[in-house]
Amino acid sequence: MTESKITITNFNLFYGNIHALKDINLKIYPNEIFAIIGPANSGKSSLLRAINRLAELDGAVFNGVILIDGVNNKNIPVNELRKRVGLIFATPIVLPGSIYKNIVYGPKMHNKYTRKELDEIVYFSLNSAGLWDEVKDRLWDSATCLSGGQQQRLCIARTIALKPEVIMMDEPCSGLDPISTAKIEKTMLSLKERFTFILVTNNTKQAARISTRTAFFLNGELIEVGTTEQLFTAPKDKRTNDYIIGRFG
């Protein structure tokens, strides 16, 4: 197979006495939509926050290695790492200010751009997130006037504006209605060629619909990983099967 985008080796993460991730070994390949499923407290979000080193702010302690394109993420300057590996949160939270300001906030902090370049970034990002047509006439309105689903796509556009390599999503549709969810899934599928996606989701059907490979986490352990088709039709582990058919979680 091709060179992996993210390689996680013997990774353990602790919050105080809580062992949140146990000896994780995982490879994520370029341009796939990699889904992570599992019940609450299984360490899915912690893994995402460890990849972009946001977990450090929560006082997490970890050992093991996470490589991005073969480079240890500890050796990448943290701001560059987070620019290359974007994170979308479960609750869409827009920053105070206009739609336009939300998009250009990140890019402006990394580089100097002319007004024209910023306009292009805004168009590119909103268009990629499938939001341009809905907001093109009110770019300067407060971002809080958007609906929940639109706000989440704005959050995606805000991340795309940094031209990341990987986009991690932490249950991006957990608070959204089915139509908004469908729009976000459509957005992800259309962007697959350009980015690598890691999708943490509580919704096993969502993982089955759009992901190429799926990993099942339980209590901080990686139980099983495989192609989505294999994992959902012929899981090797009984616990995976139980979770998928809804016996727990």
Place this chain on the structure above:
Amino acid sequence: MTIRIGPRTSQIIAYICLLLCTTLVVMILIFIIAFVLKNGLSAVTWEFLTQPTKEMGREGGILPSIIGTLLVTVVAIIIATPLGVGSALYLTEYTKGGWVRRVVSFGADCLAGIPSIIFGLFGFIFFVITLKLGWSIISGGLTLAVMILPTIIRTSEEAIKAVPRAYREISYSLGVGKIDTIIKIVLPTAFPGIATGIILGIGRAFSETAAVIFTAGSSLNMPTSIFSSTRTLAVHFYILAREGISMPKAYGTAAVLVISILLINFIAYRLMHRFIARYY
């Protein structure tokens, strides 16, 4: 026998009690303002506002005191705002709620409870005598800065703490560093709260008597620099009334003081709302 009160009646009783509280508060405020204006407004003329003081305040206007008060307040705010907001930022963003923060917060609360005359005494000994700044606007301003610092620290701290943690996480996850996040996200979001603290500080500094009488002095001359001695409006009112120099002029001064404070608060809140409207 117990008297049974139905849920509907108790709602009405609660409503009336709360309404009475509010009415009383508003009435006290209106009464004070009306009392001062009724006694003082007749003395407030264009000449009163623009003429130098003559014969210890018996004649003439209060222009030197108006200028002096403004200067003392401006000095206090210019010194106290960066110090207060800076330490509030340090406490909220750089200490993890540990003992440093508790000790400083406790200290600030204690400082806020100290009578202003003590600050006056401290300012007199430290700024006027030890630092040889003399009775001057700078001494008065420094003393007031120390006095309003706790207010600004505590209100800023609360305002900064109220900024959602998610805003910071979003900013970090966009690869923006800590100090840039503070400047671009935390401070603008906390601004209305911080501004409230500063406005409270302005009000206290503007109307302070005890802390400035020992530090800024009571000269009636027009201040020529921040090293001149000056007599603030509140001190002028105090001396006029206490020494029985001129009650009409004393009430006139009080009226100017009260109107100024109302005006400052009004303008400050308008500016703040304009900022909020533009930013959000």
